[in-house]
Amino acid sequence: MSYKAKLRSKAMQTATNSVAMLAMVTLLLASARVIGYALALVAFAGVIWIAAIKSFATTMPAQLMITVGLLADYDPGADIARPTLFATGIVLGAIVVTQPSLQELVNRQVMRIAHLPGYRQDGQLVVLPQVLYVANIVLIAGLAVTVLAKASLWPLLVAAIVECAGVGFVAVQALRFQLRGRTQDNAFRAALSAYDPKFAVYFTGPENTEYQLLMWLPYLERIGERFVVIVREKQASLTFAKATSMPVIHAPAIHHVEESVTDSMRVCFFVNNGAKNSHMVRFSHLTHIQLLHGDSDKASSFNPVTVMFDRIFVAGQAGIDRYAANGVNIPADRFDIVGRPQVESIAVTDASIADTPDGSKTVLYATTWVGLYTDTNYCSLAYGERIVSALLARGARVIFRPHPYSARHPASVRQVARIDQLLAEDAAKTGRQHLYGEAATGGMSVFDCVNASDALVGDVSAVATDWLYSAKPLALTNPIGLSSEAYESDFPLARAAYVLDEAVTTLDDVLDKLLRTDPIAEDRRMIRRYYLGDFPPAHYADAFVDTARRYVLEDHVLRADIAGRTVDNFEPDAPEDEAALDEGVSDSDENMARA
Numbered sequence: 001m002s003y004k005a006k007l008r009s010k011a012m013q014t015a016t017n018s019v020a021m022l023a024m025v026t027l028l029l030a031s032a033r034v035i036g037y038a039l040a041l042v043a044f045a046g047v048i049w050i051a052a053i054k055s056f057a058t059t060m061p062a063q064l065m066i067t068v069g070l071l072a073d074y075d076p077g078a079d080i081a082r083p084t085l086f087a088t089g090i091v092l093g094a095i096v097v098t099q100p101s102l103q104e105l106v107n108r109q110v111m112r113i114a115h116l117p118g119y120r121q122d123g124q125l126v127v128l129p130q131v132l133y134v135a136n137i138v139l140i141a142g143l144a145v146t147v148l149a150k151a152s153l154w155p156l157l158v159a160a161i162v163e164c165a166g167v168g169f170v171a172v173q174a175l176r177f178q179l180r181g182r183t184q185d186n187a188f189r190a191a192l193s194a195y196d197p198k199f200a201v202y203f204t205g206p207e208n209t210e211y212q213l214l215m216w217l218p219y220l221e222r223i224g225e226r227f228v229v230i231v232r233e234k235q236a237s238l239t240f241a242k243a244t245s246m247p248v249i250h251a252p253a254i255h256h257v258e259e260s261v262t263d264s265m266r267v268c269f270f271v272n273n274g275a276k277n278s279h280m281v282r283f284s285h286l287t288h289i290q291l292l293h294g295d296s297d298k299a300s301s302f303n304p305v306t307v308m309f310d311r312i313f314v315a316g317q318a319g320i321d322r323y324a325a326n327g328v329n330i331p332a333d334r335f336d337i338v339g340r341p342q343v344e345s346i347a348v349t350d351a352s353i354a355d356t357p358d359g360s361k362t363v364l365y366a367t368t369w370v371g372l373y374t375d376t377n378y379c380s381l382a383y384g385e386r387i388v389s390a391l392l393a394r395g396a397r398v399i400f401r402p403h404p405y406s407a408r409h410p411a412s413v414r415q416v417a418r419i420d421q422l423l424a425e426d427a428a429k430t431g432r433q434h435l436y437g438e439a440a441t442g443g444m445s446v447f448d449c450v451n452a453s454d455a456l457v458g459d460v461s462a463v464a465t466d467w468l469y470s471a472k473p474l475a476l477t478n479p480i481g482l483s484s485e486a487y488e489s490d491f492p493l494a495r496a497a498y499v500l501d502e503a504v505t506t507l508d509d510v511l512d513k514l515l516r517t518d519p520i521a522e523d524r525r526m527i528r529r530y531y532l533g534d535f536p537p538a539h540y541a542d543a544f545v546d547t548a549r550r551y552v553l554e555d556h557v558l559r560a561d562i563a564g565r566t567v568d569n570f571e572p573d574a575p576e577d578e579a580a581l582d583e584g585v586s587d588s589d590e591n592m593a594r595a
Contacts, residue, residue, distance in 0.1 A: 009054055016046030020062035024069035033073065040066050040144070048137065056133040057103040063096045067140060074147045084153045091160040092143065095136060095167060102129065102167060105174045111188065111259070112234070112250040114241035119191035129170060135163045185259060192262055195247065198225040199267040199552045200260070200286075203240070204232040204274040208404065210239045212271045212293035217244050219341045220269065222545045225552050230260050232276050254279050261286075267552050273305045281308055287551055294462030295319055295340055295531065297491040299376055302326045311551065313544070315340040315465070316533040318492060338548075339533040341541035343469040345447045348537060353473050353518045356454055359395040361515055364453035366446070368461040369405035370412060378460040380477035381406065381415040383504050387457055387477075388419050390507050392426050394515065399449050400436040403461075455514050457500070460491050468496060468528040473518045475510050478502050496520065496527040 020043035026036035043066055047059040071089045106129045113121055139160055146156050201220060203213045213229070213236075220227065221244065228247045231237040237250035251257045257279050268286045270277055271293045281288050290309040295301060295318075302323045306312055312335050314320055320335045353361075365388060370379045380387070381402065391398050400419055406412040423434040440449060450456075450467055456474040458464045467474050474497045478487050481502035488494045498510045498520075513519060535543045 009050070012046060013050055013054075013058060016043055016050060016059070016062045017065070019043040019046065020065040020069075024065040024072075027069035027073045030073070036069065036073070037144075037148075040069060044140065044144075051133065051137075055103065056136075057100040060096055060099050063099075063136065063140060064093065067092050067096060067143065070140075070143050070147050074153070075150060084157060088143075088153045088157045088160060091157065091164055092139065095139070095160065095164055098167060098171075099133070099136070102132075102171055102174075105171055105178070110177070110252070111185075111256050112237060113188060114237070114248045115245055116188070116191050116195060116228075116247040116249075118194055119188055132163060132166055132170065135166070139163065189259060192228070192247075192260070193264075195226060195228075196264045197228045197247070197262060198264060199223075199227045199269065200265050200280075201227060201229045201269045201271075202277065202280045203229065203236060203271060204276040205236065205272055207233075207235055209272070210236050213240065214243055215293060215342050216269070216271055216291055219541060219544055220548070221246070222541070223549045223552060225549070228260065230257060230280070232257075232279075266554065267548075269548075270309065273300075273303050278308070287311060289313060289548070289551065295465045296462040297322060297460055297465075297493055298378070299326075302328050304328050306330070310334070311336060313338045313547070316529065316531045318531045322492075336547050337533050338544040339535050339540055340466065340469070341544040343447070343466050343532065344537075344541045345451075346466065346469045347451050348469065348471050350471065352521065353454060353514075354516060360397075361395075361454045362397040362399060362452060363391050363515070364399045364401065364449050364456045364458070365391070366401045366449070366456065366458045366461075366463045367403060367406070368459040368463075369403040370409050378477075378479060379403075379406075379412065380459050380479045380500075381412050381419075382479065384415055384419050385422060386504050386507065387500070388422055390511060391457070392422070394511060395432075396515070397432050398423055398434045398436070399440050399453055400434070401440045401446065401449055404441065457514070460493070464493055464497070465531055468493075468524065468531055471521075471525060471528065473498070473514050473521065473524070475500055475514045493527070493531065496524040496531075 019039050023036050023039035023043055026032055026039060043062050047062050047066075050059050067089075071085065071092075074085060113119060139156065142156050142159070145151075146153060201213065201216075203210075205212060217229075217240070226246075228249055229237075229240050229244065230249050230251050231240060232251060234250055234252070237248055241248040249256075249260045251260050261280075261283050263285070265286060268280055268283070268288050270280075270288065270290050273290075273292075280286075288309045289311040290306055291313050292301065292306075295315040297318075301319070302325075306323075307328070307330055312319075312330065314335055314337055316337055316339070319337070320332060323330050365384070367381050367384065368378050370377045388398055388400065400423060402412070402416050406416055420436050423436045426432060427434050435444070435449075435452075444452070446463060446466070450470055453472070455472060456464065456467045457477070458467065458474060459477050459479070464474060464476060476491070476494055476497040477500050479502060482490065484499065487499060498513045500506055500510050533543060
C-alpha cells in the first residue's frame, strides 16, 4: 500500500471512530435520536469500508461505540427484560473486543506448504474468520433493527451466543495449530529432505507483482529437476500454488526461510530486487542467480543492488553494457546471455509495413505507469489522447494496453478512461474493432497483443524490448523531455525506434515512418540481436534452459569472487515496500495476463 493510500486509510479510520463516538454520545443522552441513528449509520458504513480494504479488527472501537449507543437507546419496557439487555450487551461486547486478539491468533506467522510429497499439513480452520466478521456486522445491524422496532432481544441474544461459541471454537483450533507447530516443522523438514530439491526459486513482492515469477515458472520447470518455490507473502503463495505442481512454501518469517533451505540445493533464482532477498542471499552454499522480470533501459534494469548476486542472467549484450554505462561496476564474467525466453511466443515477420494497406493496420499503444519518482516517469498517458486521435485519423485499428498500475494513480485513471471513451466512440462510428479495457488487458496477454499488431507506440519499458523480437516497427515516447542525444544515450533502444518528442510536435512525421516508410528496418534487426541475443528462433528458449540447467547440475557450486560480500552487508529485517522492489514493479508491462 502506497503512502497516500495508507494516509487515506488512517484518515478514514479516524473519521469513522469520531462519528461513532458522536453517535454513541448522542444516543446515550437520549436526545436527538434521529441524528444519533444517522451518525451511527455513517459510522457503520465506514466500518464496512475499512473492513473491506484493510482489517476488520481495526474497526473494533467504532463497532463497540455503535453497539453501546444502540443498547443505551433500547427501552426494555419491563424490568424482566433488563437481564436480557445486560446479557446481550455482555455477549456482543465480548465478541467485538476480542476481534483483534482473534485476528492476531489466526493470522500468526506460520508456514503453509503446497504440493510437497509426503507432507500433510494441519487442516484449515473449520469456520473461516471472515464468516465471523460478517456475522458481527449482521448482529450490529440486527441490534439496530431490534432497538428501533422495540422488539424482544432474545433472538439477537441467541444469535450472539452462537457466534460467541464460533469465535471460541476458532480460537481454540488456531491455538492448537500453533502449539503443534514444532511437530509440523519436523515433519516438514523430513519431507523436504526426502524430496531432495536441486534448486529453489525465491519470491518477495507486494500484491499484484506475482507476474514477475509467473513468467519464469514454465521455463524453470523445463530444467527438468526438482525445485521448490519459497514465497514470503501469503497471497503470492496461493497464486503460485495454482500455477505449478512444484512444492510452494509460504515462509513469512526469516526462520521459516532457514527451514526451507536444504543441503541438496545448489542454486537459487530471483526475479526482482526486493528488500527481503537478503534473507536468502546469505546462504553461501548456494549460487544465487538474478533473472529480473523484464529487460529495458529503465533504472530498474541496472540497479546497483544486483551486485550481491553470484550470476546475472541477461537477454543480450545490452543487458551487460547498461550496468557499466550507468556507473554500476559488475565484472563481465558474472553475466550470462540467455535471451528472453518469454518472447518465443512472438511471431517474427519479415514483411514490410508498406505492404499493409493503411486502412487495415493495427497499432498497439502500450503505456507504462508513472513510477515512484518524477525523474523516472516514462508514462505518456498525459498526451495519449493526441496519439490515439492521430492513429484513428489514419484509419488504424488500435489496441490500447495501459500498465495495470495505472489504476493506482488518479490522473492516469482519468486519462485511461478518456482514451477508452475515444476508442468506443470511434468504434461505434466506423465499425473498427478496437481493443481496450478488459478485452486488451484481461482477455489477451501482451504477446497476444504484439502478434495482433503491425506496429507499436510504446513507452520506455520491457514491452518495447520484447517487441523487438517481432521485427516490426516501433515508436517510443519521450515524456521526460530529454534532447535527442540524451534520450538515445540513456535509452539505446531508441536507435531501433522512431522517437516522439515531449511536445508531440513530431507526431505526424513519426507516424509516417512507423506506418509507411519504416526507413530503419534493417538497423532494427541488428539492434534486436544486441538486446535479445542471437539464438535460433526454433530453439530460442533453450539458451536459458540449458544455461540454468548447467548451474543446477554442476558437480561443484560455481561461485563468483565477490569482494566484500558478507552476510553483514545485508540487513535481515529490511523493511519491505514498493520502493524497495527496485522500482521493479514498474519495469515490466509484459505477461500481466499470465498472472
